[in-house]
Amino acid sequence: MFLDKEEEKIISGEAGYIKQRALNIIIKIGETLGAEKLTKIKKVHISGISYKNIGDPGLEFIEKLAENGGRFSCYTSINPAGMDLAMWKEMGLDENFFKKQKKIIDLLVKMGAVPTLSCVPYFINPPKYGEQIAWGESNAVLYANSVIGARTNREGGPLTLFEAISGRAPLIGLRIDELRKPTIAVDLRNIDNKKYGLTGYLVGKIVKKDIPYIFNIKFKDKYDLRLFLAAIGTSSSIGLTLIENISPEAHLWKNHIKELEKVVPDNKELMDVESEISSEAENYDAIMVGCPHLFIDEIRKIVNIVGNKRFSKRFIMFIPRFIYFREKKLLEGLRKRGAEIYRDTCMVVSPLINMNIKKVIVDSAKAAYYLSSEGYTVKIVSTENAVRMALE
Ligand code: F3S
Helix, strand or coil, rough: CCHHHHHHHHCCCCCHHHHHHHHHHHHHHHHHHCCEEEECCCEEEEECCHHHHHHHHHHHHHHHHCCCCCCCCCEECCEEEECCCCCCCCCCHHHHHHHHHHHHHHHHHHHHCCCCCCHHHHHHEEECCEEEEEEHHHHHHHHHHHHHEECCCCCCHHHHHHHHHHEEECHHHCCCCHHHHEEEEEEECCCCCCCCHHHHHHHHHHHHHCEEEEEECCCCCHHHHHHHHHHHHCCCCCCCCCCCCCCCCCHHHHHHHCCEEEECCCCHHHHHHHHCCCCCCCCEEEECCCCCCCCCCHHHHHHHHHCCCCCCHHHHHHHEEHHHHHHHHHHHHHHHHHHHEEECCCCCCCCHHCCCCCCCEEEEEEHHHHHHHCCCEEEEECHHHHHHHHHH
């Protein structure tokens, strides 16, 4: 592995023991994966910070890093946690859960993380085209690579911690321009409905791990695109898709498309995946939106649909804390109409069962997949229908 002067200094221990260890781990992983050198990274996004998911072993691991002097070398944001930091009691959580989750967040902040607690780092502090970053949340990775043209692989939670400490990542995979070339063409002309999440889930299921060039799909808005990308990341290990008229790199490969294997999925295949992750049961406990986290446009859209009406069913929204503090008035209006609004967390990484929810309607195929695999009964509808159903 080629190391530059600065990396050699880190390896010699000049920048401290933890940074030396972190860089050593990055080098070992890079060598295993065939990297010849490392790249400096500008931004890291750490996923896997929910106490529900990582438990005591995860907490102890982060504690060891923080207590031994681990500090992040670049801008580092963090994914949703297992609870709303202010409204954890309303979420039915106990003091033990609160304390442990709070400790995880405090340790990450001590190491230098910005407590964004959201899976939309691409809106909070977006990377630039071509920028090398290390992100660990699949919807964020897909958005960064496919919509912005930044460079990141799908990094695992612990790896991002070491990347944030060392400020380096192995120069492999989607970080290299030539390896961002599409490997399969996906023509969506035969899918004529607007089930964006399910369509993304189907694309991921068919393509699994390649780089799809996707065409003949139009999105009404950014949230539909985000639901689509999040679902691709759920049913596959894809980290980049080139979407015609959306991805900044798509035009580079236009002439290459004819040479690719082409798949043309249809509505029948879409219905098959729908029946895998969406149920037709009745009497749901709640209707939930915000996977990925809602941003301002989606919240405004909900406000418009609600108008002067009140929610007659339990309607729950998950948003970033950044938006919570910026849009207090708008959100207060929705709350007065009966919406429950949580920040810092989401429907998948929080223990929903503590909120007395077992059967749920969502607008996200990603959420539907994870919740149904945890034993919840889940139905998927469009965002508009989710809001309307909650008002009926
Ligand atoms: Fe975000 Fe949670 Fe969904 S982290 S993408 S809202 S599973």
